[in-house]
Amino acid sequence: MNEDDIALFLMINEPAFEVGDKQYSVCCPRNNLYATWxxxxxxxxxxxxxxxLDNWIVDGKPFREIVQSIM
Known part of the structure; x- marks a missing residue:
């Protein structure tokens, strides 16, 4: 998947997921702004x-490295 496909997935689904013992969430409240928790x-x-993708660190890894596992 390329960045456009990932962006569309995140805007439509606003996923919440777990990695290790922590919960995470990402949403897109405005065009091209991504908010995480x-x-x-x-x-x-x-x-x-x-x-x-490059600067949100999830469980010690850039989100880019784990995004496929939550899609």
Whole structure:
């Protein structure tokens, strides 16, 4: 999947998922803005899909490395 496919999936599904003992969620409240949350109460906003994929660290890995496992 390319970045456009991932962005569309995230906008439509707004997934919540678990990795290890932590819960995570990502949503797209506005065009090209991605908001994330984890069960530790951390929230982050990312300016576009590449920012999200490369800079959101989930269980020590960039989201890009695990996104396929939640789709």
């Amino acid at each position: 984890d069960s530790d109460g951390n929230t982050f906003d990312f300016t576009d899909i590449n920012d999200l």
